[in-house]
Each structure stands twice: as C-alpha cells, then as structure tokens.
Amino acid sequence: MSNNVQSGQLFVGAINENWTGDARFYEYTTAADPIGSGIISPIPAKEFGAELYNSGETRIVTLDLSNELRTDYPATSPSLLAHFIRINAGESIETQPNATSELYYIISGTGSTEVNGETINWKKGDFLTLPSGSVSHHIAIEDTTIYYILDTPLLNYLGVQATEARFKPTLFTDEQAKAKLEEVANAPDAHLKNRISILLNNQKFDQTLTITHVLWAMFGIVPVGSNQAPHSHKSVALDFVAYAAPGTYTLVGDKIDPVTQQIIDPIRVDWVTGKAFVTPPGLWHSHHNESGEPAFIIPIQDAGLQTYLRTLDIQFTHYTQE
Numbered sequence: 401m402s403n404n405v406q407s408g409q410l411f412v413g414a415i416n417e418n419w420t421g422d423a424r425f426y427e428y429t430t431a432a433d434p435i436g437s438g439i440i441s442p443i444p445a446k447e448f449g450a451e452l453y454n455s456g457e458t459r460i461v462t463l464d465l466s467n468e469l470r471t472d473y474p475a476t477s478p479s480l481l482a483h484f485i486r487i488n489a490g491e492s493i494e495t496q497p498n499a500t501s502e503l504y505y506i507i508s509g510t511g512s513t514e515v516n517g518e519t520i521n522w523k524k525g526d527f528l529t530l531p532s533g534s535v536s537h538h539i540a541i542e543d544t545t546i547y548y549i550l551d552t553p554l555l556n557y558l559g560v561q562a563t564e565a566r567f568k569p570t571l572f573t574d575e576q577a578k579a580k581l582e583e584v585a586n587a588p589d590a591h592l593k594n595r596i597s598i599l600l601n602n603q604k605f606d607q608t609l610t611i612t613h614v615l616w617a618m619f620g621i622v623p624v625g626s627n628q629a630p631h632s633h634k635s636v637a638l639d640f641v642a643y644a645a646p647g648t649y650t651l652v653g654d655k656i657d658p659v660t661q662q663i664i665d666p667i668r669v670d671w672v673t674g675k676a677f678v679t680p681p682g683l684w685h686s687h688h689n690e691s692g693e694p695a696f697i698i699p700i701q702d703a704g705l706q707t708y709l710r711t712l713d714i715q716f717t718h719y720t721q722e
Contacts, residue, residue, distance in 0.1 A: 525574025
C-alpha cells in the first residue's frame with residue numbers, strides 16, 4: 401500500500417487480497433463420503449449414569465462429547481446438547497441459552513419456572529418446552545432433578561443467534577402423558593405394534609407433529625417379555641431411562657442378518673433408571689425387557705428438523721414378538 405500527500409489530499413493505493421487462499425478441490429470419490437472415510441468423526445454410543453446428578457450441590461451437568469465430535473463448543477450430538485440439572489430444595493438455577501428450543505423433563509421433585517414474567521409450576525414426570533429468547537429462573541420446592549436438552553450446537557455450527565420465538569412455553573403433564581400411553585398400551589392391536597409409545601406434539605407444528613420445530617420427544621413403554629424388532633433412523637437419539645428393572649437393555653449395531661432379521665454382533669446397553677445414553681444415527685437398534693417389570697424410555701432427537709428436511713428415514717425390520 402502506498403500513501404501520497406498532494407495538495408492536502410490523501411491517496412490510498414489498492415490492497416491486493418488473495419481471495420483464493422482457502423479454496424480447495426477434491427476428486428469426487430475422495431470427498432463425497434467424509435463419514436465413511438473417517439474425516440467426520442463418528443458419534444459414539446455413550447452412556448451417562450444417574451450418579452452424575454442424584455446427589456450433591458445444585459448444579460448443571462453438561463453431557464459433553466465435543467472431544468469425540470471435534471467441535472469447539474459443547475455438544476452431545478452434532479445438533480443437540482444434553483444436561484442433567486440438580487436443584488436442591490429452596491434453591492434455584494438460571495438459564496438463558498442461545499437456542500430455538502429448550503426441553504425439560506422433570507426426573508424428580510417439584511418446583512416452578514419463572515420465564516419472561518410468567519410462572520409455570522411443574523412436578524415429577526412433566527415435560528416443559530421453552531422457545532428462543534427465554535430468560536428462566538428455575539426454583540425447587542423439594543430436591544429436583546431434570547433432563548435438559550437444547551439445540552445450541554446447531555446454532556453454533558450455523559454461526560447464528562436465535563431471535564424468533566416459534567412457540568409459547570408449553571407444559572405436557574405427567575398425568576396426560578401417562579393416560580395417553582396407557583390408552584395406546586391397552587388398545588386391541590397393541591400386541592401387533594413394534595413400538596408402544598406416544599409422541600409429544602405442539603399444535604404449532606402440525607406438519608412435523610413434533611414437540612418443537614427442531615426437537616422430537618417420545619414416551620414409550622417396553623412391556624415385560626418384549627423383544628422389539630430392530631429399527632434405524634438418521635437422527636441421533638438422546639435416550640433417557642425413566643424406569644427399568646435389571647434385565648432391560650438395548651442392542652445396537654450396523655448390520656442386520658437377512659435371515660433372522662436380528663442385529664449382527666451388537667453392543668449391549670443395559671438400562672438403569674435415571675441413565676441417559678446416545679444411540680448413533682443410522683445404526684440398527686432394538687429394545688428388550690427380560691425383567692419382571694415394564695420399562696419406560698424417553699428418546700429425544702433433532703427429528704423435528706430431520707422430518708422437515710424429509711431426511712429422517714425411519715426403517716423397521718420385519719416385526720416378530722417372541
């Protein structure tokens with residue numbers, strides 16, 4: 401750059417910027433499948449036990465897999481971040497995330513959330529969703545634990561700030577959820593269904609039929625003696641075990657035997673009440689209950705977004721009940 405002063409005027413010369421410095425080119429077959437080639441890291445089948453939150457001080461525990469996912473921000477999956485929250489009786493916690501959707505499942509306890517000038521009371525078994533822009537104060541009447549999901553990693557990846565509330569704060573009560581699940585479980589054709597479960601939906605999202613425009617939440621029962629047929633989908637499942645007795649588990653693998661329709665060489669994830677685990681996308685998985693008690697599972701996914709993009713691709717093997 402050159403500067404010249406003539407008759408009181410300043411002339412600034414042109415700067416020659418190298419705009420091609422970040423440009424690269426690949427032959428198609430070397431770059432078309434970065435997942436298969438290992439350039440993008442796989443999503444691990446990670447487990448998080450209840451000991452992370454069932455005692456101790458009031459706190460938020462982040463279930464962070466950023467090292468495995470190679471992100472420079474906390475993430476449990478590429479688009480979602482899961483937490484456990486513990487709030488001891490008489491204490492409180494504040495949240496103000498950059499998220500389009502917040503989902504709270506009350507594992508135990510009772511209390512209230514003061515959000516944007518309003519108060520929402522909640523108890524064990526309730527689900528609460530909050531939209532973007534929520535500045536929240538969560539107060540526990542008795543010792544409280546919460547499973548808490550955000551879509552902050554999606555916004556971090558896009559480099560954006562959530563600015564528009566797409567729905568109002570919404571409470572899905574324990575009584576309503578259990579009544580609907582009982583209705584489904586007692587239906588005459590329940591024994592023919594591969595999944596006995598309900599999906600939670602906000603009426604604002606009448607096309608995706610999901611709890612928010614990004615998040616998808618299911619509340620399901622795995623009856624005694626169940627051996628569910630394997631299924632797969634393209635979204636990551638952040639599963640929470642609401643209740644399970646020993647002998648309940650999930651099998652996960654990447655291949656199906658064409659004859660038996662069962663998963664080949666699966667890994668086994670044993671269910672424990674209060675435990676969370678990650679089911680990677682695209683893998684076959686099946687739930688089994690060899691205990692003497694019904695088990696209850698809550699998978700939360702970014703399947704609202706996946707459904708809108710028409711990419712969820714849920715697949716089932718032929719169903720058999722043993």
